[in-house]
Amino acid sequence: MADSERRTISVRDPRTGAVDFALTVATAEDVAQKAATLRANQVAWGAKSLAERIGVMQRFLGEVARRKDAIAEADAADTGGCHTSYLQGFITMGNIGGWIEDAQAALDKASYEGPSRAVPSVTVRTQFVPYPLVSVIGPWNAPMMLVLLDAIPALFAGCAVLIKASEVTPRWVEALFEAVAQVPELAGVFDYVHGDGSTGQAMIDASDLVCFTGSVPTGRKIAVQCAQRLIPCYLELGGKDPVIVTADADLERASTAVLRGAVHANGMVCFSVERIYVHESIHDAFVALLVEKAGKVRLNCDNPRAGHLHPFTFAPQAQIVAKQIEEAVAKGATVLTGGKVEEIGGGLYMRPTVITGVNHDMALMKDETFGPILPVMPFSTVEEAIALANDTAFGLTANVIAGSEAEALAIGQQINAGSVFMQDTFLTFAKNRTVGSNSFGVSGVGGGSRTGPEAILRYVRRKALLTQHGEPADIQNDHHLGQH
Numbered sequence: 001m002a003d004s005e006r007r008t009i010s011v012r013d014p015r016t017g018a019v020d021f022a023l024t025v026a027t028a029e030d031v032a033q034k035a036a037t038l039r040a041n042q043v044a045w046g047a048k049s050l051a052e053r054i055g056v057m058q059r060f061l062g063e064v065a066r067r068k069d070a071i072a073e074a075d076a077a078d079t080g081g082c083h084t085s086y087l088q089g090f091i092t093m094g095n096i097g098g099w100i101e102d103a104q105a106a107l108d109k110a111s112y113e114g115p116s117r118a119v120p121s122v123t124v125r126t127q128f129v130p131y132p133l134v135s136v137i138g139p140w141n142a143p144m145m146l147v148l149l150d151a152i153p154a155l156f157a158g159c160a161v162l163i164k165a166s167e168v169t170p171r172w173v174e175a176l177f178e179a180v181a182q183v184p185e186l187a188g189v190f191d192y193v194h195g196d197g198s199t200g201q202a203m204i205d206a207s208d209l210v211c212f213t214g215s216v217p218t219g220r221k222i223a224v225q226c227a228q229r230l231i232p233c234y235l236e237l238g239g240k241d242p243v244i245v246t247a248d249a250d251l252e253r254a255s256t257a258v259l260r261g262a263v264h265a266n267g268m269v270c271f272s273v274e275r276i277y278v279h280e281s282i283h284d285a286f287v288a289l290l291v292e293k294a295g296k297v298r299l300n301c302d303n304p305r306a307g308h309l310h311p312f313t314f315a316p317q318a319q320i321v322a323k324q325i326e327e328a329v330a331k332g333a334t335v336l337t338g339g340k341v342e343e344i345g346g347g348l349y350m351r352p353t354v355i356t357g358v359n360h361d362m363a364l365m366k367d368e369t370f371g372p373i374l375p376v377m378p379f380s381t382v383e384e385a386i387a388l389a390n391d392t393a394f395g396l397t398a399n400v401i402a403g404s405e406a407e408a409l410a411i412g413q414q415i416n417a418g419s420v421f422m423q424d425t426f427l428t429f430a431k432n433r434t435v436g437s438n439s440f441g442v443s444g445v446g447g448g449s450r451t452g453p454e455a456i457l458r459y460v461r462r463k464a465l466l467t468q469h470g471e472p473a474d475i476q477n478d479h480h481l482g483q484h
């Protein structure tokens, strides 16, 4: 196809509103070509020992570390969130470094070589066979970190990996692949395409396993397409994460933790706090503190490195948030702070938005919002609070702030969520790679955990090799089998 006939997508700078970047959409043919090259190169990559692959990934980590500022700046240009992008780069490097340390032990733990229990004359061995080509399709929030969360263990496992960033946030890709280009063994098995949903669909057709992070409606389409091809898919989807604040909670602690959990990265995080249940006896005092602290939060419009809240990364998201607030107000809710989309220097911002008088008839308390909202609802008994927290289609994370750690734990154990953070919020980063978790509801689909030490096992088929050392069974007397 001639370059002039190729479809392009214009990309908006979330800070200025200027359209200053364009990507060329990869066609199904482009994807198939890249997939063929990656598959051919994967044969040698998959045949390397894990120790050899670790050596390559160590060099890659060095190249990423050398370029970490440029990569973080590209991610920041995509999202508008400068300090959050530096954090993403740091987490990405920790992810590579972590697998360098943990990959061998994770595979060893899942491996077996020894006698069969059922037939002791048979030796059983495990062989790990990497899925040749893994496709990773990413969202526009935390765009680099979320794609690499899946791509990195797949590379350690011996797969070739083709990634596609969201068409809303594609700038980080070239910056990262400057590091990839310095490591030729890796460059042969790690590549990218740009594009929208059509490119994503072509990737699914070309690959053996799909990892997707994004919205529930897109996840549903991807699940159907993967089911038609009978290939595995791992879906990390949305959230509507609650926090319960009990009567005996320390109000200073609770208001500080809840505010950060709700508005970090402008609330555009899958595990942002989006529903706040507070015991009726402390409701008014808690709300007053929240309002006071919310008033001190600064936008980063003047200096991207100085403020706390960045603009909406995806402009239409501002309207989705505004509409949910409008509907809640029409149904009786009261906005105490923020609540309005402000256009500053071309960027779309919203200040922390404390809202009271909310209930579960409102989209604001049911649908994912992805904005800096703090809707507070009183409860009278802990049982009621747990029922409200569990009254959701999602189940990604949840939070409990109680008078004691024991009380928080007792409540946390009854909430249906993949991770529950107690006496604080937003503890996901404390969990990464040391422990796994599976989401509840529509927040996650696919076996195995994405972040635990065993996440690498998602990317290999486990093959059983069985060798008979004794005499083979004779068809004349195999009716004895199973009678012992």
Ligand code: NAD
Binding pocket: 137, 138, 139, 140, 141, 142, 146, 164, 165, 166, 167, 195, 196, 197, 198, 199, 200, 201, 213, 214, 215, 216, 217, 218, 219, 221, 222, 236, 237, 238, 239, 269, 270, 368, 396, 443
């Ligand atoms: P989205 O579903 O709109 O798009 C995500 C990606 O899918 C994009 O790259 C897009 O091009 C691609 N795509 C669209 N249609 C496709 C199709 N039919 N086939 C294949 N690919 C297709 O999501 P988004 O708005 O970019 O991301 C925000 C969502 O992601 C939120 O719901 C958020 O909660 C969720 N999220 C989840 C996690 C998690 O770990 N659970 C983390 C971050 C974000």
